Amino acid sequence: xxxxxxxxxYLVTQMGNDKSIKCEQNLGHDTMYWYKQDSKKFLKIMFSYxxxxxxxxxxxPNRFSPKSPDKAHLNLHINxxxxxxxxxxxxASSPGTQRRYEQYFGPGTRLTVx
Amino acid sequence: KNQVEQSPQSLIILEGxxxxxxxxxxxxPFSNLRWYKQDTGRGPVSLTIMTFSENTKSNGRYxxxxxxxxxxxxxxxTASQLSDSASxxxxxxGQGSSNTGKLIFGQGTTLQVKP
Numbered sequence: 001x002x003x004x005x006x007x008x009x010y011l012v013t014q015m016g017n018d019k020s021i022k023c024e025q026n027l028g029h030d031t032m033y034w035y036k037q038d039s040k041k042f043l044k045i046m047f048s049y050x051x052x053x054x055x056x057x058x059x060x061p062n063r064f065s066p067k068s069p070d071k072a073h074l075n076l077h078i079n080x081x082x083x084x085x086x087x088x089x090x091x092a093s094s095p096g097t098q099r100r101y102e103q104y105f106g107p108g109t110r111l112t113v114x
Numbered sequence: 115k116n117q118v119e120q121s122p123q124s125l126i127i128l129e130g131x132x133x134x135x136x137x138x139x140x141x142x143p144f145s146n147l148r149w150y151k152q153d154t155g156r157g158p159v160s161l162t163i164m165t166f167s168e169n170t171k172s173n174g175r176y177x178x179x180x181x182x183x184x185x186x187x188x189x190x191x192t193a194s195q196l197s198d199s200a201s202x203x204x205x206x207x208g209q210g211s212s213n214t215g216k217l218i219f220g221q222g223t224t225l226q227v228k229p
Binding site: 107 | 155216
């Protein structure tokens with residue numbers, strides 16, 4: 001039983017394309033997150049949603065747009081992909097914002113932009 | 115500026131040996147500190163969480179320590195196994211609202227255990 005799942009696991013695409021990554025959690029958590037892990041392994045938060053409402057929006061290009069249709073799903077859409085977008089993207093969830101340190105991570109989506 | 119720094123950046127040890135990973139932080143006010151293990155190609159998985167009042171916490175062969183005065187934490191791995199090969203990430207949570215109290219991630223220590 002997967003707690004936090006992401007699709008696809010690998011994504012290879014060309015510059016300029018638009019792509020989406022999907023995330024679902026079956027933990028009943030209220031808060032979901034998107035992180036970007038670059039080649040140096042640093043995890044950087046991009047967005048956070050609490051009960052479908054955006055609560056954290058870091059300095060991320062507006063080509064990145066998160067969408068939360070319900071509190072179990074948080075998808076990431078990226079427009080006009082650039083080479084620098086190549087990274088591993090992790091989705092995570094936590095019971096709520098007060099317990100944001102209890103984050104459960106998905107397996108990651110490795111995005112390669114050529 | 116809130117920061118989390120880990121050392122060493124990478125480490126190679128022989129199977130069966132012990133090792134200690136370090137984490138220094140400047141996050142204030144401090145709420146808690148968590149160590150994550152990230153296997154290659156997978157998402158991070160929590161090992162331990164330390165609050166301000168806790169000095170030591172164990173999880174099997176993993177023992178985490180916290181010195182809130184010096185703002186340092188360590189993760190000690192005893193009798194290492196090949197499956198311990200992974201990146202170990204120190205994550206500090208500050209107090210405050212969900213926006214201002216974000217998690218601050220260290221860059222991780224990559225551990226390789228050789229037979």
